[in-house]
Amino acid sequence: MVKVKKEAGAEQRILEAAKKVFMQKGLAGARMQDIADEAGINKAMLHYYFRSKDKLFEVIFKEAASNLFPKMVAIISEDISLFDKIRKFTKEYLEIVIENPYLPLFVLNEINKQPVNFHAKMFGAKPPDFSLLVKQIDSEVKKGIIKPISPVHLVMNMMSMCVFPFISKPMLQIVMHMDDLQFRYLMEQRKTEIANFIIDSIKK
Amino acid sequence: MVKVKKEAGAEQRILEAAKKVFMQKGLAGARMQDIADEAGINKAMLHYYFRSKDKLFEVIFKEAASNLFPKMVAIISEDISLFDKIRKFTKEYLEIVIENPYLPLFVLNEINKQPVNFHAKMFGAKPPDFSLLVKQIDSEVKKGIIKPISPVHLVMNMMSMCVFPFISKPMLQIVMHMDDLQFRYLMEQRKTEIANFIIDSIKK
């Protein structure tokens, strides 16, 4: 009868369970009962701590977004050379998504379904603004340090190569005949591979 | 009382409506009533023509996948030079997704939610196999035509840069301060931009 008490408080357990279920099934596909079961508590507790499904989802979503975006903002704002910035961004961003592989699809998917209000909901105070990086790229192009390239495309390319493999993991694994271990190993490689690929393309 | 008859048959209208609703809300988020309303017919018709929600979804999903993948397979199997293949793949693939911008997120999202059986369901006879392209890249590396690069990373990079912008369009538009027109224009540019970027990176 003695319940093992190593587990965290109810609220924390709910949050972890909700994260797991929402990430896997999305807002519409998740069932409150699933979350309660996953947390090992009564369903009414979900409403006791978080008023509604939407409210609970918003907490999870905000936490997910705050896990994804602030780091981006920090790095692109640093005062370092473009090549270093590319190396640092790709490496550190890969590290984040390797640890949270479900985050990107979760966030992007729900953004696309809720075309309204998510902006404020997502980045409370600090909307990531890549225009700084864009300006830096433009400047380096004009100074003749790198080949002429549209800064917007360069940023898009960089983000694409960092994030897309995680979004398309199941498809990639089929198309490229990979198991989970191989995939993980490839993602580790990409921490440096992406930057090299980009720099090789734009350096003179 | 005279009903205008310019509209297509019921079955076709259902398919179009289902595509629209499923694409926007996903399998779990879509309501049969939404689809019926969108098609302008009675809800029972959905079950008359397609037995269940799942069956209807499968039809839409298969059509979507068959719109996305066969072209990929065709191009990567062609007997042309690597650079030409990269140019052709990126250009033609961009053309497809520009016309169907919701397809990638729709397909990838549902794949991630249904980790089972989707393989057969998706590519009936022709599972796209990139190992041919991988071998071609490997061969060109060994022949010394291009810089040494992991073929798998190269293919990943190429696919990422083609598809990701469409998946992340709303986020990109915020982060990069773009409206729909600018986005569309950028995607047009990418038809050639991506290939140039890749080739610049790997050519000797």
Added chain:
DNA sequence: ATTAAATTTAACCATTTGGTTAATGCGAAG
């Protein structure tokens, strides 16, 4: 025109689902 088959609809049904409530447990303060 008559009949038979296919199509379409309104009403209905069973289940699922988010949410509520009232009672119970329980630990801390008095």
Added chain:
DNA sequence: CTTCGCATTAACCAAATGGTTAAATTTAAT
């Protein structure tokens, strides 16, 4: 020990939802 407030649960509820059915309407064949 009692009381009080927070935490927890089982039972319940109303709305939503996928699906069914039987009747009505249209279409096509004889």
